Amino acid sequence: xxxxxxxxxxxxxxxxxxxxxxxxxxxxxxxxxxxxxxxxxxxxxxxxxxxxxxxxxxxxxxxxxxxxxxxxxxxxxxxxxxxxxxxxxxxxxxxxxxxxxx
Numbered sequence: 001x002x003x004x005x006x007x008x009x010x011x012x013x014x015x016x017x018x019x020x021x022x023x024x025x026x027x028x029x030x031x032x033x034x035x036x037x038x039x040x041x042x043x044x045x046x047x048x049x050x051x052x053x054x055x056x057x058x059x060x061x062x063x064x065x066x067x068x069x070x071x072x073x074x075x076x077x078x079x080x081x082x083x084x085x086x087x088x089x090x091x092x093x094x095x096x097x098x099x100x101x102x
């Protein structure tokens with residue numbers, strides 16, 4: 001799993017994270033190469049930027065539970081994919097994060 005070197009100047013909206021999805025695995029642990037059509041989109045990525053705390057309906061602030069640089073697992077259908085300069089990124093809500101990879 002690799003991430004590409006990035007030099008983005010983006011700040012996510014309140015309640016959102018900017019994630020760089022990790023590259024798909026091209027072969028299995030046993031050494032079998034997977035064709036592009038057989039692999040699923042990754043659900044792991046590196047947090048590149050964090051938006052301001054989200055204001056909830058009750059008026060309280062909800063901060064992100066992750067830090068820039070952490071590797072996270074996010075919901076399979078969560079977030080919005082964007083392509084910038086040929087690279088794919090994901091804007092995900094704070095609630096779309098399922099776990100931090102340690």
